[in-house]
Amino acid sequence: MTIMVPRKHGDASDGMVGGRLSRFEGNLKVTGAATYALEYPTEGVVHAVLVQSTIAAGKVVAVDISRASAMPGVLLVLTPEDDLGLRAAGDWAGTAPKDEAYYPLPRNVQFNGQSIAAVIAESREQAAEAARLITVSYEETASVKDLEDPAAGEGKMMGNLTVGWGDAEAALAASDVTIEAEYRTPREYHVAMEPHGLIARWEGDQLTIWEPSQWSHGMARMYAEWFSLPLENVRIISPFIGGGFGSKGQPLAFGAVAVAAAKKLGRPVKLAVTRPQNFTSYGGRAATRQKIALGATKDGILQAIVHRGYSETSVYADYAEQTGAATPVLYKVENYSSEHRIVPVNTVTPGALRGPGKNPSSYGIESAMEELAYALGMDPLELRLKNYADHDYQSGKPWSTRRLREALTEGAAAFGWEKRSHEPRSMRDGNTLIGWGIGCGTFPVIRAPSEAMIRILKNGRVEVVSGSIDMGQGTYTILAQTASEALGVPVDQIDVLLGDSRLPGSAIAGGSMLAGSITGAVHKTAVAARDELIGLALSEAGSPFRDTGANTLSLAAGRVSLPRDDGPSLSLAELMTALGRDTLEIRRNTLSDDAQTAEDQRRAWTTMAKVMGPTMGEFSMHSWCAHFAEVRVDEDFGTVRVSRMVSAFDCGRLYNPKMVESQWRGGIIMGVGQALLEEGIVDARNGRTINNNVGDYLVPTNSDIPDLQVISVGVPDLNASALGGKGVGEVGIVGVAPAIANAVFHATGKRVRDLPITLEKLI
Amino acid sequence: MKDFSYVRATSAEAASQAALQAGAAILAGGTTLLDLAKCGVAAPETVIDITHLPGLSDIIVSADAATIGALARMSEVADHPSIKAAFPAVSESLSLAASAQLRNMATIGGNLLQRTRCPYFRDPGTFPACNKRAPGSGCSALGGVTRNHAVLGTSEHCLATNPGDLAVALVAFDATVSFAGKTVLVEDFYRLPGDTPDKETVLGRGEIITGIAIPASAAAKNSIYLKVRDRQSYEFAAASAAVGFELEADGKTVKDIRVALGGVATKPWRARAVEQALIGKTLSAGTVEKASRLAMEGAVAQGDNAYKIELAPRVVVRAIQQLALKTAMKTGGLA
Amino acid sequence: MTRTIHLNLDINGRAHALDVEPRVTLLDALRDHLQMTGTKKGCDQGQCGACTCHVDGRRVLSCLTLAAQVEGRQVNTIEGIAGEDGTLHAVQAAFLEHDAFQCGYCTPGQIMSAVACIREGHAGSDAEIREYMSGNLCRCGAYNSIVAAVREAAEAVNTPVRETAEVA
Incomplete structure (x- = not known):
């Protein structure tokens, strides 16, 4: 074994905002010392295992628990017979909860794979085996398998998603060139490497939950509502999250079951959702279908877009995967019409998965644009540049910043797009057909207030404290950088504490809204802490600066000194000692001054009530990207491999390019999976997701991914956030699937309009 | 996983004796047994760990044959220089299977006994009907999602694809498997499902595979394993082919050729009709293509898997082409 | 009734004694019984690689390995890769x-x-x-x-x- 002497990389500027500081918590992760939810040692913990339904719809008539209960170690079996005493919780938006009971193990089965019972035993093995011995009798009723099921129908129109301007139908009819096509995306899943689960522990009426969470405060509130507890009695601890991608933003039925079981037993309960159960314990991305018609002049000026979309939802909740989300903002068009319907089917309610709405939407419009380019005989890059949107035609507002043109042109240059041969099937290497395609992506800038605390300790260390989440985006790192820069303290003198609902409130780690929000709060707090410290140094007895006559001091490289540099110079530890302080604690938030009541704060941290969309202000604000993909398709086998990609992004200022590039690549890779591999497969007879494991639901392996070149073309956007960044997490995936689908068309001449593009669709 | 007792076998004989008990299961690499125990498909009372038995892991390659102990790990065989040299298709079939970790665990004997990936077989809680698991209970795959199911060798009782890669290469080159003092061709080791899909091999109760032998041949030395799948790695085959051939002294005429298919049949599938059609012929594109079609004689599509009937012959064609190219380059015969 | 066996495991060069059911995997033994949680459970089905450990120097999946199987073998986990002084590998x-x-x-x-x-x-x-x-x-x-x-x-x-x- 060879051990490397630690190397010093980069320089001091790495610690500043915009520097390439390595992952702040990295050492814990590469040594196995980072502790994830199910890894907290808990005295006396017992293990819960779920039993899920095996029918799509019906009623649980009886649950035979006799064999399970008789198994060694079994402590408790919960079934629909047990009233757990829960009340309904409010939703994300903070809508007041309905005054009704909540049954996390319901009698009415609404989808295959719904949790209907749980076994709690001394050991995981005992609970798992006992769970297998439970037999459930059902009274089955008719079900709807999926969006394409003849019984599914046309669904419900989502009026709030109807968008239109001009007269799209008329303009389409009058267009020289039109195309119309229908595009489909299947159910897709998050497949975070860390499966869901939790440990729940009661101490009196105090509830502690270790659970991977993208939003510790919001989840604490929903648990509190379920169990009729004051919010402050519930604590969610989640400093490390093994990936979320949208799936870990709210508590789920199994969480209620574990907490209820812990209460009944008076012992802590650990519930690990198995990998197969992860496919139905929460929803992935809904399957979608969208019809798009484009009309253009002969020389490629877009005249009309008509879009009609559908997405599946569950039979018990409305969730729209907005197929029209990106459609209206990508191009200049004077006539536009879009509608979206949701179709209830027997599935778990779908949820947000990286780039919700924008992702399938972009697959539709970006595929359609290439179809139009071919109908026109025009280079798809030229068509896109020709129809560049000078402002947001939907809101009528100017863009804050939009460097999509630069993304297209600089991406094209890096890719070598000018060498493209336009005709399909015109590039080959033996049996391999080669194709190039473009896909543009976008994701809105979503802003939310956040709070932060800075603690300066007697030993000179600085703590940045926030309830926000790092699930791999780099929150620890960029907050250390933000505090370091604002305070003038080296980054290695800083500690960052995250992931606990007892800590200051924060935006959700979702919707690409956290980084911009929380850096703003930390920056504001750090500036206040610096001012406070300097104020104390100038005024407090015991401070050597008090009698210097200075009216300000400098704080740089962790030392407080006179601006003139000719007087005392103290480290933070020396100054704290001189001030006779153990700690200096400063807390600030970014709520407006007229919204600082306790109730305002509760709503801000535990609901989405204060979240601001991209056009709530003078501007329309979005991140943008353009992906250029090269695929190699085996002509005989139909197998597609992505051989090269260049992606150019406008995400404003990058707080840490190293972390950002990782996130972009991560989004792109998930997009490769979406384009070529990922599809939840449902058995029509019983609604079962039959590929509910990662050997059958395929995500990309290392071998599937070439070197991905990522380019930043953004400029700071101070309308979007305090420090000038726009969201980076979601936009990376948006546009990847159409870029690949377009490249497959270019390679093969075959247009695949339903993802994923598996081999049988090309042979 | 059902509670079981763990016994570490001290000798092959003791293991065989122990394996005769009801509910006993042999544990080697564990990659199939423990996986299926977790799925609820396997529920052993006693697990007999044979991985510590000495003398069952040797890999011996002579001029006549390779003999490989049943406990040799897939990775050891795949990376063995003499196997690579004399049986490239065997080495490649192993390297292209599973992942590096699984190949370090799984043994050659266990690999031959790996079970199907049919999702209905693997989910007894939801799909009680499975003739492989519960004889006479029916086949849930019939009328279900069959994209990965077999098109060859199926019966009205079972469509489950044999997932093996190694076994395909072994079948192509007339390898034998030894157990309980018997030696049979690997091809005969596997049974067609017929009306007893639960009986996958001719291995009797208490019988333990001790090793395999692959006779050396010019065709085995000049061989290739080609595996086609949607994901570049770590996926079972949509279709695969093991091909080897020997040419006459003229460097053109086929003297001996072996073709076997994976991913499309209920057992590792030797395509003798293809071989017969090519012996004595030159490997021209048209001849190869026409002959490869014969691989699908008797194939029956079950809805979603019809593409395999189109795909598999193309895999055979490509494997022959690639091998021909390799041969030509090796012999300097490339015009 | 539940059977329990006594195992002595050599993990990262140290001896660990534990009493577990025979069906306990190496992965669960590490995580639940020895509080060595660096080894991760991603699928528990041999499909993801998160639980990779070394047994006698070879990388294997601990989710498909019984704890009982590795008695007498050398197990290495992520906790044993860095130097004693914390120097990273x-x-x-x-x-x-x-x-x-x-x-x-x-x-x-x-x-x-x-x-x-x-x-x-x-x-x-x-x-x-x-x-x-x-x-x-x-x-x-x-x-x-x-x-x-x-x-x-x-x-x-x-x-x-x-x-x-x-x-x-």
Whole structure:
């Protein structure tokens, strides 16, 4: 074994905002010392295992628990017979909860794979085996398998998603060139490497939950509502999250079951959702279908877009995967019409998965644009540049910043797009057909207030404290950088504490809204802490600066000194000692001054009530990207491999390019999976997701991914956030699937309009 | 996983004796047994760990044959220089299977006994009907999602694809498997499902595979394993082919050729009709293509898997082409 | 009734005694019985690689290995890779430098796999690294950086320079 002497990389500027500081918590992760939810040692913990339904719809008539209960170690079996005493919780938006009971193990089965019972035993093995011995009798009723099921129908129109301007139908009819096509995306899943689960522990009426969470405060509130507890009695601890991608933003039925079981037993309960159960314990991305018609002049000026979309939802909740989300903002068009319907089917309610709405939407419009380019005989890059949107035609507002043109042109240059041969099937290497395609992506800038605390300790260390989440985006790192820069303290003198609902409130780690929000709060707090410290140094007895006559001091490289540099110079530890302080604690938030009541704060941290969309202000604000993909398709086998990609992004200022590039690549890779591999497969007879494991639901392996070149073309956007960044997490995936689908068309001449593009669709 | 007792076998004989008990299961690499125990498909009372038995892991390659102990790990065989040299298709079939970790665990004997990936077989809680698991209970795959199911060798009782890669290469080159003092061709080791899909091999109760032998041949030395799948790695085959051939002294005429298919049949599938059609012929594109079609004689599509009937012959064609190219380059015969 | 067996396991060069049911996997023994939680459970079905450990120097999946099977063998986990003084292994240092992880959950498995991949001689080219690291899924999508890290670590391991020290 060879051990490397630690190397010093980069320089001091790495610690500043915009520097390439390595992952702040990295050492814990590469040594196995980072502790994830199910890894907290808990005295006396017992293990819960779920039993899920095996029918799509019906009623649980009886649950035979006799064999399970008789198994060694079994402590408790919960079934629909047990009233757990829960009340309904409010939703994300903070809508007041309905005054009704909540049954996390319901009698009415609404989808295959719904949790209907749980076994709690001394050991995981005992609970798992006992769970297998439970037999459930059902009274089955008719079900709807999926969006394409003849019984599914046309669904419900989502009026709030109807968008239109001009007269799209008329303009389409009058267009020289039109195309119309229908595009489909299947159910897709998050497949975070860390499966869901939790440990729940009661101490009196105090509830502690270790659970991977993208939003510790919001989840604490929903648990509190379920169990009729004051919010402050519930604590969610989640400093490390093994990936979320949208799936870990709210508590789920199994969480209620574990907490209820812990209460009944008076012992802590650990519930690990198995990998197969992860496919139905929460929803992935809904399957979608969208019809798009484009009309253009002969020389490629877009005249009309008509879009009609559908997405599946569950039979018990409305969730729209907005197929029209990106459609209206990508191009200049004077006539536009879009509608979206949701179709209830027997599935778990779908949820947000990286780039919700924008992702399938972009697959539709970006595929359609290439179809139009071919109908026109025009280079798809030229068509896109020709129809560049000078402002947001939907809101009528100017863009804050939009460097999509630069993304297209600089991406094209890096890719070598000018060498493209336009005709399909015109590039080959033996049996391999080669194709190039473009896909543009976008994701809105979503802003939310956040709070932060800075603690300066007697030993000179600085703590940045926030309830926000790092699930791999780099929150620890960029907050250390933000505090370091604002305070003038080296980054290695800083500690960052995250992931606990007892800590200051924060935006959700979702919707690409956290980084911009929380850096703003930390920056504001750090500036206040610096001012406070300097104020104390100038005024407090015991401070050597008090009698210097200075009216300000400098704080740089962790030392407080006179601006003139000719007087005392103290480290933070020396100054704290001189001030006779153990700690200096400063807390600030970014709520407006007229919204600082306790109730305002509760709503801000535990609901989405204060979240601001991209056009709530003078501007329309979005991140943008353009992906250029090269695929190699085996002509005989139909197998597609992505051989090269260049992606150019406008995400404003990058707080840490190293972390950002990782996130972009991560989004792109998930997009490769979406384009070529990922599809939840449902058995029509019983609604079962039959590929509910990662050997059958395929995500990309290392071998599937070439070197991905990522380019930043953004400029700071101070309308979007305090420090000038726009969201980076979601936009990376948006546009990847159409870029690949377009490249497959270019390679093969075959247009695949339903993802994923598996081999049988090309042979 | 059902509670079981763990016994570490001290000798092959003791293991065989122990394996005769009801509910006993042999544990080697564990990659199939423990996986299926977790799925609820396997529920052993006693697990007999044979991985510590000495003398069952040797890999011996002579001029006549390779003999490989049943406990040799897939990775050891795949990376063995003499196997690579004399049986490239065997080495490649192993390297292209599973992942590096699984190949370090799984043994050659266990690999031959790996079970199907049919999702209905693997989910007894939801799909009680499975003739492989519960004889006479029916086949849930019939009328279900069959994209990965077999098109060859199926019966009205079972469509489950044999997932093996190694076994395909072994079948192509007339390898034998030894157990309980018997030696049979690997091809005969596997049974067609017929009306007893639960009986996958001719291995009797208490019988333990001790090793395999692959006779050396010019065709085995000049061989290739080609595996086609949607994901570049770590996926079972949509279709695969093991091909080897020997040419006459003229460097053109086929003297001996072996073709076997994976991913499309209920057992590792030797395509003798293809071989017969090519012996004595030159490997021209048209001849190869026409002959490869014969691989699908008797194939029956079950809805979603019809593409395999189109795909598999193309895999055979490509494997022959690639091998021909390799041969030509090796012999300097490339015009 | 539940059977329990007594095991003495050699993990990272230290002896650990534990009483477990025979059906307990090495993965669960590490995580639940020995509080060595660095080894991760991603699928528990041999499909993701997060639980990769070394047994007698070979990388294996601990979710499909019984704890009882490894008695008498040497088990190495992520907790035993760095030096006693906390000095990172070349692979760990390269992962940190190249940002070869995001959420960190697959990381211990990736690192254990990478250490073995280099030792096996399967890190000769980027294509080979990709293939031989394909048994470790990473949903955050750090694959490019993982390849870069393994490549760099392989060079460091294979051509020891002044700043490296052989320790075993």
